[in-house]
Amino acid sequence: MEPVQSNNNASGKPVIEINNLYKAFGDQKVLNGFSLELLEGENLVLMGKSGSGKSVMIKCLVGLMEPDNGTVKVLGKDISKLKHIELDELRTHIGFLFQGSALYDSMTVRENLEFPLRRHTKNMTNRDRETRVREALENVGLPKTMDLMPAELSGGMQRRIALARALILKPRIIIYDEPTTGLDPITAKEIILLMMNIQKMYRTSSLIITHDVDCARVISNRMILLLDGINYAQGTFKELSTSTDPKIQAFFK
Numbered sequence: 222m223e224p225v226q227s228n229n230n231a232s233g234k235p236v237i238e239i240n241n242l243y244k245a246f247g248d249q250k251v252l253n254g255f256s257l258e259l260l261e262g263e264n265l266v267l268m269g270k271s272g273s274g275k276s277v278m279i280k281c282l283v284g285l286m287e288p289d290n291g292t293v294k295v296l297g298k299d300i301s302k303l304k305h306i307e308l309d310e311l312r313t314h315i316g317f318l319f320q321g322s323a324l325y326d327s328m329t330v331r332e333n334l335e336f337p338l339r340r341h342t343k344n345m346t347n348r349d350r351e352t353r354v355r356e357a358l359e360n361v362g363l364p365k366t367m368d369l370m371p372a373e374l375s376g377g378m379q380r381r382i383a384l385a386r387a388l389i390l391k392p393r394i395i396i397y398d399e400p401t402t403g404l405d406p407i408t409a410k411e412i413i414l415l416m417m418n419i420q421k422m423y424r425t426s427s428l429i430i431t432h433d434v435d436c437a438r439v440i441s442n443r444m445i446l447l448l449d450g451i452n453y454a455q456g457t458f459k460e461l462s463t464s465t466d467p468k469i470q471a472f473f474k
């Protein structure tokens with residue numbers, strides 16, 4: 222796969238601003254002054270080894286965890302200053318693809334996709350909801366799965382359904398936590414292509430957390446490397462992957 226440069230419609234305006242974030246658990250310092258800016262329209266890849274604090278950072282970003290220090294702004298709003306209801310509203314602008322797929326096992330595909338709609342939209346008729354579900358399923362290439370249970374689907378299909386659910390509220394930002402982990406290389410490649418299509422169709426800004434060097438190469442407009450709790454390095458895939466710094470080289474092995 223070749224990098225898709227035409228996918229870069231970054232406008233330069235930040236949609237997420239994380240500044241000097243600190244988070245420790247007891248003596249364990251996880252984030253130690255981490256900063257990140259996600260610009261409108263870009264695909265930003267964050268790499269960091271397992272246990273380096275990527276998921277902790279995401280939890281701080283969406284207000285599920287309180288940082289010890291530092292600020293987080295999403296779409297211009299400092300999330301620590303928001304009331305519960307305002308935070309809930311802000312979260313509707315952020316789609317998530319969780320590590321794994323995290324579909325509700327006891328619900329059909331349709332029910333899984335309707336869940337965020339029922340929770341976050343008022344005055345939506347059954348027919349409107351069904352149209353929205355159908356459209357989301359078509360956009361991930363699985364129009365005929367509406368009445369199936371997650372267990373009836375392959376791992377790759379489950380990941381697509383999870384992506385459809387992440388998109389159902391038409392978010393401005395999508396956060397992908399390890400989108401290709403646990404998939405075989407061919408399915409992983411399909412998911413990456415789908416992510417790039419979604420980016421074009423929905424004009425989202427994406428933060429992609431991944432270990433997958435091939436995924437990073439294909440999808441990133443820009444990358445940030447998380448090391449020792451800080452944003453150790455940033456740049457394009459080409460800049461970072463040709464760096465002579467052994468700590469940076471280690472990310473690409």
Ligand SMILES: Nc1ncnc2c1ncn2[C@@H]1O[C@H](COP(=O)(O)OP(=O)(O)O)[C@@H](O)[C@H]1O
Nearest residue numbers: 246249251269270271272273274275276277278
């Ligand atoms: N709620 C918690 N309580 C205590 N330690 C935690 C908690 N959440 C995460 N950690 C620790 O913080 C570190 C970073 O975790 P995490 O952000 O999940 O890593 P990853 O980069 O793999 O996503 C790990 O050592 C983990 O054990």
Ligand SMILES: [Mg+2]
Nearest residue numbers: 275276320398
């Ligand atoms: Mg994680």
